[in-house]
Amino acid sequence: MLQHRRMLQPPFSRSRVGQFKPVQKREAVRAALCMVRDPEHWAKAATRFAVGVVLDISYGIELKWTGSCNNNNPYVALLDDASTAIGNAGPPASSIVDRWPLNKWLRLEEPLLTRELAARHLPAWLPFMERLRYARKWRSAIVQVTNFPFSAALREMLSTSIEKTTKPSFVRERLDVFRRNQQAGVDNDFGMDDIKGSAATILIAGSDTNPRVQKRARTEIDRAIGTTTPTEMRRLPTWGDMNKLPYLALVLQEVYRSNPLSPLGIPHATLEDDEYRGMLIPKGTVVYPNAWAMAHDPLVYSAPDEFLPERYMPRGSITIGQTKDDAAPGRGESLPIGNFGFGRRICVGRTLAENSLLIVFATILATLEIGPPGGEDGQEDQDVQWSFRGQAYPLPFRCSIVPRSDMAIRLLEDSAGVPEAT
Incomplete structure (x- = not known):
């Protein structure tokens, strides 16, 4: 290894x-x-x-x-x-x-x-x-x-x-x-x-994406790519836009915190006897860094079960993409740790993974509207179930996905390099 x-x-x-x-x-x-x-x-x-x-x-x-x-x-x-x-x-x-x-x-x-x-x-x-x-x-x-x-x-x-x-x-x-x-x-x-x-x-x-968060992130993306209305969309997000999307970056951090991929982290064995708060940890002990507990500690994160990207903004700040009427103020909380491991064992692909998620988030939000499924009850919120067997991931759930405009579809088709769907 x-x-x-x-x-x-x-x-x-x-x-x-x-x-x-x-x-x-x-x-x-x-x-x-x-x-x-x-x-x-x-x-x-x-x-x-x-x-x-x-x-x-x-x-x-x-x-x-x-x-x-x-x-x-x-x-x-x-x-x-x-x-x-x-x-x-x-x-x-x-x-x-x-x-x-x-x-x-x-x-x-x-x-x-x-x-x-x-x-x-x-x-x-x-x-x-x-x-x-x-x-x-x-x-x-x-x-x-x-x-x-x-x-x-x-x-x-x-x-x-x-x-x-x-x-x-x-x-x-x-x-x-x-x-x-x-x-x-x-x-x-x-x-x-x-x-x-x-x-x-x-x-x-x-x-189902949080509608408020989705709206705020999309407003930021539209501003970065110069879109005033979906029908007037002229281009997709590029890598040059990423530094103009600070709120989207916070959304990514909140995704990490709210549902860590590996809730118990990656276990490691101690190389020698150690002591923590008076408790002996013998050499060879398997230690689990409980990523879920750290990410949901109420002493660190207020309302830890709520999805709030604004929590990482400076306390009281409403400067990212919104007005006072539409913004949740910043809470000055720390960015989550441990999503990619700790110390020398931190995941070497961290930057690669973050880049992948930023560009796919930006592309999807710029071109698609994602919401609750239509039909039976019309409720905006669903109780999305999660699996926690080794890795955390959502079980299948229904949602509504529609393109924001015909122009968005054309831009995607032109960039994907494929003929029209049959």
Whole structure:
């Protein structure tokens, strides 16, 4: 894992992630167009956006675009299986092989080796083996998502030669370094499996709006792109507009805080004995940073269960995009922490993920109106249910998605580079 992290850091540093912005913009436009053409299955558009971005960035493979998100793409299916495997496996480090000190019983010095041996050979009929049985059942999905796209990318590069493959991707860069080192007789400090494992990490990691918040964010976006009315819309948001969208950036922070992707965080084992407020934490203890509790601490966040992007603005401020009559005043609260990990273990793809979300949020809000479903009760609020099995994500729910104007549709179609839907 440390080897993978060292390989991932350079291409995803803040100074270099800009090379991937064209991919993120393209997939954001296609996601919005998917929602226009098939609003009932809007979740497929979100999935396609995530897969399209990370597949291209990781492997240099552009997800086939047919103008619809209903095509049975093998890469989408692979990631869906892998996400199911990870999302329903329960909290990390919670299986029997993580909780029992098998290395002490077997007198082995390497805990990870002990866990691997136990995961492979412990009989499935033992008590408390549900998680291990689940892992064995879904292991092939993880193997496939590691090998299949890597093999496809490698074939593509070898067929044209790596030197002529100018499209930036993580795999292309690492293969180029690997080849140059071999030709120069320099030992590589990584192997092919490290390249595949790191790229798969990116791929897996990369799988009703509040009306008041939506209105305020859209007003800010319209001002940035020069839209006075939806019918007079002349362009879509660009990367040059992002620094003009401070409220949208706060919406993103509130998304992080209100529902952390990993509620219990990523567990780590202590390297030595430690003490916290008089309590001993022995070496080897698995520690969970409770991201959900930190994000909903009422001592830090007033009304923690409410979605309030304004909470991060300076206290009393109403300066972002609205007047006194339409604004919720700032509360001067701290930005959330821990959404991407902590300290040296913070997610190396943080900037990449934030860029992806900003451009897709801006594109969708600029072109679409999202609201409660019509019909039965006409209520604006729904009780959206969430799954918290390992990862937090909303269960399927209905909503209304309509384009803001015919001009918005035309701009999306022109930017997506596809013919009219049939």
